[in-house]
Amino acid sequence: MIYTADLVLPITGSPVEHGAILVKDGRIITVGERASVLRKNPREEFLDFGDALLMPGLVNLHGHFECAAFDFLASEPTSFSQWLGGIIQAGRGMERDDWLRAARKGVADSLAAGITCSADITRSGAGLQAAYEAGMPALIYLEVVAVDASNLMETVVDLLERLKSSEPVAQAGVQRLGVSPHSAYTLTEAALKACADIARQYTLPLSIHLAETADEVELVRGGSGALARAISDRLALEVIAAGGSGSTPAEFLDGLGLINSALIAAHGVWLSEDDIILMRQKGAAVAVCPTSNELLNVGEAPIGSFVERGLSFGIGTDSIASNPTLDLFVEAGKVRAIYKKQGGARSKLRSQMLVEKLTIEAARILGFDDDLGSIEAGKRADFIAIDTSAKRHANPYDYLLESVTKADITHTILGGEIVYENR
Numbered sequence: 001m002i003y004t005a006d007l008v009l010p011i012t013g014s015p016v017e018h019g020a021i022l023v024k025d026g027r028i029i030t031v032g033e034r035a036s037v038l039r040k041n042p043r044e045e046f047l048d049f050g051d052a053l054l055m056p057g058l059v060n061l062h063g064h065f066e067c068a069a070f071d072f073l074a075s076e077p078t079s080f081s082q083w084l085g086g087i088i089q090a091g092r093g094m095e096r097d098d099w100l101r102a103a104r105k106g107v108a109d110s111l112a113a114g115i116t117c118s119a120d121i122t123r124s125g126a127g128l129q130a131a132y133e134a135g136m137p138a139l140i141y142l143e144v145v146a147v148d149a150s151n152l153m154e155t156v157v158d159l160l161e162r163l164k165s166s167e168p169v170a171q172a173g174v175q176r177l178g179v180s181p182h183s184a185y186t187l188t189e190a191a192l193k194a195c196a197d198i199a200r201q202y203t204l205p206l207s208i209h210l211a212e213t214a215d216e217v218e219l220v221r222g223g224s225g226a227l228a229r230a231i232s233d234r235l236a237l238e239v240i241a242a243g244g245s246g247s248t249p250a251e252f253l254d255g256l257g258l259i260n261s262a263l264i265a266a267h268g269v270w271l272s273e274d275d276i277i278l279m280r281q282k283g284a285a286v287a288v289c290p291t292s293n294e295l296l297n298v299g300e301a302p303i304g305s306f307v308e309r310g311l312s313f314g315i316g317t318d319s320i321a322s323n324p325t326l327d328l329f330v331e332a333g334k335v336r337a338i339y340k341k342q343g344g345a346r347s348k349l350r351s352q353m354l355v356e357k358l359t360i361e362a363a364r365i366l367g368f369d370d371d372l373g374s375i376e377a378g379k380r381a382d383f384i385a386i387d388t389s390a391k392r393h394a395n396p397y398d399y400l401l402e403s404v405t406k407a408d409i410t411h412t413i414l415g416g417e418i419v420y421e422n423r
């Protein structure tokens with residue numbers, strides 16, 4: 001099958017006007033000029049998207065498919081502690097089938113938003129099942145949360161069992177597994193260390209929610225604050241009992257072996273300059289989630305410092321429970337606006353760099369870049385078609401950042417098959 005459009009944006013190569021992509025068995029065979037590809041493959045069927053831009057599917061660096069049923073939590077801005085309490089409450093009523101139904105919706109919502117690969121966190125395991133069923137590449141982190149001395153042993157055994165039972169599914173599909181201790185404030189030090197040890201022993205990537213709120217910093221540093229009070233009712237954490245660690249969350253987690261090149265830390269809103277330097281030195285990456293931060297009113301990530309210090313960062317949506325729009329183009333626009341507000345020079349975070357963060361760079365951070373993130377011969381045929389009939393821009397990267405939202409996506413193609421069509 002040959003897919004053609006007025007513009008093909010391979011990301012790792014120059015834009016191709018009147019371009020074409022030849023796909024066989026779910027893989028890209030050739031990318032080039034339409035006339036030439038059609039001439040060389042006269043018997044191949046073709047589908048012309050016309051006045052459209054074809055680009056690689058988007059890579060989401062942080063999400064939770066299984067929270068797709070909790071959209072009501074995003075209906076009005078709230079405090080972080082309240083919202084967290086709401087998520088815990090909402091999860092209590094969920095049975096296995098409910099999680100699976102929600103995760104399938106999360107995957108479908110993602111495909112409709114042009115997301116064809118995701119770093120996804122699952123507690124129930126439904127995120128893996130849903131991505132597997134959809135044939136969607138994903139890094140699925142098995143989540144560990146709400147652990148203190150009372151349930152440490154059973155949690156570790158449970159994590160090892162979940163990893164073992166998930167492995168055949170991931171291997172049969174195009175998913176990879178990771179481990180996600182939820183945060184510095186929902187697991188004891190022993191539990192955080194156990195997650196780090198297991199990830200190291202099995203060579204698994206890690207993800208954690210890090211420095212999302214000022215309250216988290218206060219809890220870890222001083223054992224006090226609103227979050228510490230809210231958590232104390234549910235969990236007995238050493239850090240609260242000890243009156244804090246005197247460290248930032250990043251330093252605290254570093255002491256437990258969690259800050260390393262296998263880590264993607266979500267949010268990073270309250271990372272200090274020293275934290276940013278530490279994370280850069282250790283090779284960790286951050287997934288920024290601007291809409292979620294805005295909705296929960298927790299502040300804005302120090303994107304200017306990330307750029308200045310050369311800390312690797314990408315962009316995530318987080319789940320629909322804190323991001324009703326689930327639109328990576330919107331997120332990238334917000335990243336740019338925050339950077340500008342922080343005094344960043346446009347030349348250091350150009351549109352092209354931001355579009356790369358949504359595609360090839362996110363794929364690199366996840367270790368999927370051999371297989372996806374750009375339109376190149378040999379890679380998976382995962383791409384999206386964007387309707388460009390109403391508006392057009394001389395620079396396609398500026399155009400994507402300034403004029404496009406997920407509503408402009410007309411088709412999502414996964415493994416060479418159209419899996420979403422905006423009618």
Ligand SMILES: [Zn+2]
Pocket residue numbers: 062063064209266318319
């Ligand atoms: Zn999250």
